[in-house]
Amino acid sequence: MGGGIEGGCWCAVIFCALVWGATADYNECDLYEGSWVYEESYPMYESSKCPHIRKEYDCIKYGRTDLNYLKFRWQPTNCNLPRFNGEEFLRKMSGKKIMYIGDSISVDQWQSMVCLLHASLPPQSIIIQHTLNSTTTVTFEDYGVSISVFLSHYLVDIVEESIGRVLKLDSITNGDIWKENDVLIFNSWLWWYRRGEKQPWDYIQIGTNIRKDMDRMVAFQEALKTWAHWVESDINTDKTMVFFQGVSPSHYNGSDWNEPGVTNCAKETLPMDGSTYPGGLPTAEEVVEQVLNGMITKPVSLLNITRLSQLRKDAHPSSFNVFKGMDCTHWCVAGLPDTWNLLLYAALV
Numbered sequence: 159m160g161g162g163i164e165g166g167c168w169c170a171v172i173f174c175a176l177v178w179g180a181t182a183d184y185n186e187c188d189l190y191e192g193s194w195v196y197e198e199s200y201p202m203y204e205s206s207k208c209p210h211i212r213k214e215y216d217c218i219k220y221g222r223t224d225l226n227y228l229k230f231r232w233q234p235t236n237c238n239l240p241r242f243n244g245e246e247f248l249r250k251m252s253g254k255k256i257m258y259i260g261d262s263i264s265v266d267q268w269q270s271m272v273c274l275l276h277a278s279l280p281p282q283s284i285i286i287q288h289t290l291n292s293t294t295t296v297t298f299e300d301y302g303v304s305i306s307v308f309l310s311h312y313l314v315d316i317v318e319e320s321i322g323r324v325l326k327l328d329s330i331t332n333g334d335i336w337k338e339n340d341v342l343i344f345n346s347w348l349w350w351y352r353r354g355e356k357q358p359w360d361y362i363q364i365g366t367n368i369r370k371d372m373d374r375m376v377a378f379q380e381a382l383k384t385w386a387h388w389v390e391s392d393i394n395t396d397k398t399m400v401f402f403q404g405v406s407p408s409h410y411n412g413s414d415w416n417e418p419g420v421t422n423c424a425k426e427t428l429p430m431d432g433s434t435y436p437g438g439l440p441t442a443e444e445v446v447e448q449v450l451n452g453m454i455t456k457p458v459s460l461l462n463i464t465r466l467s468q469l470r471k472d473a474h475p476s477s478f479n480v481f482k483g484m485d486c487t488h489w490c491v492a493g494l495p496d497t498w499n500l501l502l503y504a505a506l507v
């Protein structure tokens with residue numbers, strides 16, 4: 159008899175484990191594993207109706223005529239992304255402040271979010287934009303929601319000193335402004351290998367050690383560790399949600415997408431099929447994931463946009479920007495950054 163009861167309990171445990179397992183699998187469906195599918199109803203808004211798209215990203219205005227790049231929806235393999243509902247988003251985020259922090263890739267994503275929300279609101283809605291120091295903010299007055307972008311190429315500080323401009327890998331003074339927000343979305347990578355004229359610092363400092371230069375990947379990792387430490391010590395995670403965006407890929411080497419010899423994205427009009435990318439993940443992305451994994455309290459979610467963006471060699475402005483310069487680094491708006499925001503939306507709503 160005792161054996162029977164034991165057997166019963168054993169079965170119940172297995173049953174629970176199976177049910178739990180199934181539920182967990184569903185909830186933890188990997189939104190980042192999937193492929194791009196054609197979607198007739200896309201784009202989610204017309205870029206010509208979104209006011210003030212920056213001239214770097216306004217591809218149609220600057221002459222892009224192949225428009226298939228607007229027609230692809232990210233389809234996760236084992237589940238669906240929720241549809242974007244701007245009014246629901248603003249209702250749920252009522253009274254809250256959202257801030258994107260990083261380089262021009264952050265501006266790209268911020269721009270897309272403003273357009274997505276703008277397109278889903280009635281025309282008489284009050285939307286105010288203002289810029290103060292490094293921050294541009296759009297406020298949706300009817301909901302008290304503000305969406306800001308704070309330009310910070312390295313996240314850590316650059317300080318003017320007697321010897322010149324010093325990039326301080328162990329210091330984040332802007333954090334006091336950032337932590338006033340309810341949602342933070344960070345990104346940094348583009349500027350770490352800039353040299354010469356385009357390098358906005360003269361010296362690099364860790365602790366008391368100041369030098370002319372150092373291994374840039376190590377510098378990037380040090381800065382991210384400083385940032386991670388700042389999040390763990392300064393952010394109240396009951397109030398503020400923190401995201402870090404995976405590295406946004408560029409497309410200047412066709413070997414990465416099986417077109418050896420190609421040196422930019424000018425002729426790309428379609429995403430890659432399937433979910434694998436010959437070029438593999440960038441080393442910088444591995445560094446990001448390592449640093450996030452090393453955080454003890456795990457207060458940060460990775461917006462893991464690297465792979466799905468690698469598949470979008472077609473979604474850059476190429477020469478369709480005000481400068482006519484070849485740009486296979488930023489992304490057209492409307493376009494790929496709308497999907498980044500859909501993923502953020504899925505995490506928030």
Ligand SMILES: *[C@@H]1O[C@H](CO)[C@@H](O)[C@H](O)[C@H]1NC(C)=O
Pocket residue numbers: 290291
């Ligand atoms: C903006 O920058 C100015 C000059 O650097 C500074 O005095 C001021 O405090 C800053 N304002 C805010 C709100 O950070």
Ligand SMILES: *[C@@H]1O[C@H](CO)[C@@H](O)[C@H](O)[C@H]1NC(C)=O
Pocket residue numbers: 411412413414
């Ligand atoms: C492009 O990538 C391939 C494969 O990784 C590499 O061998 C080649 O040197 C790269 N080309 C350029 C111009 O960097």
Ligand SMILES: *[C@@H]1O[C@H](CO)[C@@H](O)[C@H](O)[C@H]1NC(C)=O
Pocket residue numbers: 190191447460462465
């Ligand atoms: C991010 O996505 C890539 C590609 O799908 C995957 O290899 C990697 O493990 C993901 N990273 C995390 C932290 O989930």
